[in-house]
Amino acid sequence: MKAIELQEPGGIDNLRLVERPMPEPGRQEMIIRVKATALNYRDVEIARGSYHTAFALPLVPLSDGVGEVVAVGAEVSRFKVGDRVCATFWQRWVGGGFAMAESSYQRGGPIDGLLSEFARLDEQAAVLAPEHLSDVEAATLPCAAVTAWHALFTEDRLKPGETVLSLGTGGVSLFAVQFAAVAGARVIVTSSSDDRLVRAKALGAHDGINYRKEPDWGSAVLALTGGRGADHVIEVGGPQSFVQSLRASARGAQINVIGYLGGNEGAINPLDIFRRQVRARGIPVGSRESFEAMNRALVVNRLRPVIDKVLPWREAAGAFHHVEHGSPFGKVVLDHTR
Numbered sequence: 001m002k003a004i005e006l007q008e009p010g011g012i013d014n015l016r017l018v019e020r021p022m023p024e025p026g027r028q029e030m031i032i033r034v035k036a037t038a039l040n041y042r043d044v045e046i047a048r049g050s051y052h053t054a055f056a057l058p059l060v061p062l063s064d065g066v067g068e069v070v071a072v073g074a075e076v077s078r079f080k081v082g083d084r085v086c087a088t089f090w091q092r093w094v095g096g097g098f099a100m101a102e103s104s105y106q107r108g109g110p111i112d113g114l115l116s117e118f119a120r121l122d123e124q125a126a127v128l129a130p131e132h133l134s135d136v137e138a139a140t141l142p143c144a145a146v147t148a149w150h151a152l153f154t155e156d157r158l159k160p161g162e163t164v165l166s167l168g169t170g171g172v173s174l175f176a177v178q179f180a181a182v183a184g185a186r187v188i189v190t191s192s193s194d195d196r197l198v199r200a201k202a203l204g205a206h207d208g209i210n211y212r213k214e215p216d217w218g219s220a221v222l223a224l225t226g227g228r229g230a231d232h233v234i235e236v237g238g239p240q241s242f243v244q245s246l247r248a249s250a251r252g253a254q255i256n257v258i259g260y261l262g263g264n265e266g267a268i269n270p271l272d273i274f275r276r277q278v279r280a281r282g283i284p285v286g287s288r289e290s291f292e293a294m295n296r297a298l299v300v301n302r303l304r305p306v307i308d309k310v311l312p313w314r315e316a317a318g319a320f321h322h323v324e325h326g327s328p329f330g331k332v333v334l335d336h337t338r
């Protein structure tokens with residue numbers, strides 16, 4: 001079978017199409033024919049060698065994808081041939097606390113990802129894809145969508161009428177906007193672009209703040225909420241942004257620490273956390289239980305992921321470059337059927 005490997009550290013242009021042996025299922029494993037995969041910022045960082053952890057190469061990239069089950073091991077009971085499944089990001093985190101996750105079992109590094117014609121999945125590391133979604137849409141769910149869901153509904157307890165502040169208009173943040181809006185929350189989104197704020201409002205955001213034009217956007221959130229602040233923050237910006245997120249927070253708010261798009265340098269005064277009695281919670285994607293709960297919500301609310309671009313899977317390098325420099329609005333997906 002064909003697969004695309006990252007062969008040398010330090011470059012998207014070191015992705016190579018290779019021939020690999022056809023995988024065989026172990027007794028609790030299954031083989032999927034990959035239908036579509038999707039990229040996350042993490043994948044770009046791994047490919048260019050800037051991710052916080054260096055993985056052994058060669059590596060098949062991409063944690064996110066969907067496929068059809070074509071073979072099952074003798075003891076597989078959760079799925080059957082013909083099922084359409086999404087892989088989970090954490091191979092061993094079915095439910096409960098993060099201690100169950102086991103860091104060496106992340107798909108797309110250090111475990112091989114899905115950028116291939118076929119892939120082997122443990123039956124515990126997959127969920128049924130929501131029926132109303134196309135393959136291209138379902139492929140986007142395992143990392144960004146589960147992260148947003150796990151933050152708002154598993155590690156946090158979002159209630160109707162509360163305010164969610166979602167930073168930027170990247171993959172995680174747009175899913176957070178959609179989930180928070182259907183949960184009856186007031187949603188405030190920030191962006192570097194007025195045009196993207198308009199598009200985020202079309203997805204359910206109530207208010208938008210341009211963080212380039214309004215560097216003190218934390219105060220702008222307070223002004224929009226009558227001084228109360230946001231109850232939940234999707235914090236993808238990093239330490240400098242965190243200072244503003246703290247300013248924007250209501251008393252007792254939860255700041256979900258997810259990413260560092262604005263860099264990882266900066267200083268935070270813990271007394272500011274104390275003064276507002278804020279909880280800061282690191283969000284490491286989420287468990288399979290979160291993924292399944294999210295899928296139920298997607299189905300009931302007929303939610304669809306936002307797709308920016310779809311490319312044939314052999315043009316993976318172009319997709320990596322688009323995520324790196326193209327400022328996509330929504331997910332970048334690879335179609336494995338073309």
Ligand SMILES: NC(=O)c1ccc[n+]([C@@H]2O[C@H](COP(=O)([O-])OP(=O)(O)OC[C@H]3O[C@@H](n4cnc5c(N)ncnc54)[C@H](OP(=O)(O)O)[C@@H]3O)[C@@H](O)[C@H]2O)c1
Nearest residue numbers: 041168169170171172191192237259260261262283284285
């Ligand atoms: N902890 C986890 O489990 C987890 C899971 C997924 C992702 N992540 C991390 O979370 C972050 C977001 O991931 P993603 O996949 O959503 O990324 P993405 O799709 O690449 O997000 C890009 C967008 O982020 C916004 N942005 C850039 N710099 C920003 C800043 N300084 N402050 C606020 N927003 C900024 C921009 O929005 P505008 O163009 O609107 O300005 C940009 O379009 C990344 O750091 C990623 O590594 C972590």
